[in-house]
Amino acid sequence: MGQVINFKGETKMDNCQRCGSKRVLGYSAKADDRQSWILGEADGEGYLPGDFNIGAGDYIEFDFCMDCGQIQGQFPLPETEFEETNKEKAAE
Numbered sequence: 001m002g003q004v005i006n007f008k009g010e011t012k013m014d015n016c017q018r019c020g021s022k023r024v025l026g027y028s029a030k031a032d033d034r035q036s037w038i039l040g041e042a043d044g045e046g047y048l049p050g051d052f053n054i055g056a057g058d059y060i061e062f063d064f065c066m067d068c069g070q071i072q073g074q075f076p077l078p079e080t081e082f083e084e085t086n087k088e089k090a091a092e
């Protein structure tokens with residue numbers, strides 16, 4: 001079997017930040033502006049906001065532990081622009 005290099009140029013994922021498992025899946029998809037999401041009572045569609053920590057713009061990209069379910073990254077995320085925007089709408 002040849003060496004696999006993913007879209008980020010990585011040849012191997014780090015172990016899971018939560019449980020240490022090696023079964024971390026690096027996932028990527030190009031979805032252009034055909035994306036949608038729900039957060040609390042608000043929903044959105046279009047290009048993926050970068051501050052959701054699952055990619056940005058055209059691309060959905062995240063590293064996911066297949067043992068414990070943890071998406072790799074820094075948590076908790078700070079308030080997103082989407083939340084900030086929809087908070088202002090709700091207050092009107």
Ligand SMILES: [Zn+2]
Nearest residue numbers: 016019065068
């Ligand atoms: Zn894990």
